[in-house]
Each structure stands twice: as structure tokens, then as C-alpha cells.
Amino acid sequence: MTKRVGVEQSLSNVVQALREKGYDVVELKNEQDVNGCDCCVTTGLDTNVMGMQNTTFKGSVIEADGLTADQVCEQVDSRMM
Template identity: 70%
Template structure:
């Protein structure tokens, strides 16, 4: 299964992804994203200064305003 990095504050998303069989990594610092196929972030403080430093090659999903199930659907769609 895919390795998904998820921000620490998104515990419900982490649990939902684990239940679906994904390998979930807790993102507490930038280095944790290395080796992840994709990341899920809150989106609350993303790109505040307009800088774009790429840490992973895969997609980044902003979970702001989405339920855990909706995030799981987006993860599945991006992995197809």
C-alpha cells in the first residue's frame, strides 16, 4: 500500500487511512515527508509567503473543510 504523510493534528484522517490499509506517517517536520507517495495537510498555514520548496514528488491534499472519508476518497483518486 501507499505511504501517506499526514499532519499530526489530523488524527481522524490518520485513523481512517490506516483502517483502509494505508501506511500512514505522522508529519511533525518537513523531513518526515521524504519517501511518502503523497501528503495530507490542514492547509491552514500552507504557502503563507508564496514560496514553493518541493519536498515530495507526489500530490499534496489540503484537508481543510473535508471529512476524513472525503480525504480518503481524494487519496484513492490520486493513487489511481
């Protein structure tokens, strides 16, 4: 089963890198987009950039601030095991 990763829209390089690794990538535009995601990647620039203050998300959240696309992929890989 392919793992689904939600990624903020502004992280297009991360979206591409994760798709190349075979992940099902969903661009996060609103709080409903996290449904069904195993992991989410955010910019980390704003702790509540998508207004998800009432959303309960059980997966891992990775802040991409200061990381390369490859480093984000490594973190996603390690949390998906």
C-alpha cells in the same frame, strides 16, 4: 506494495481512517517525514505550517480543510491510482 501517506499530526481522524483502509500512514512532524511518501495531507490552514519551503515533494498534496475524513480518503484513493 503499500502506499505511504504523510498526514499532519492534528488530523488524527484522517490518520485513523487511512490506516483502516490499509495505507501506511506517517505523521508529519518535520520536513524529513515526507521522504518516501506518495501523498501528503495537510490542514490547509497554513501554507507552510511545517517550514517546508525548500522541500521538493513529487507526490500529491491534499488540503483537508473543510473535508471529512471519508472525503480525504476518497481524494487519496483517487490520486493513488
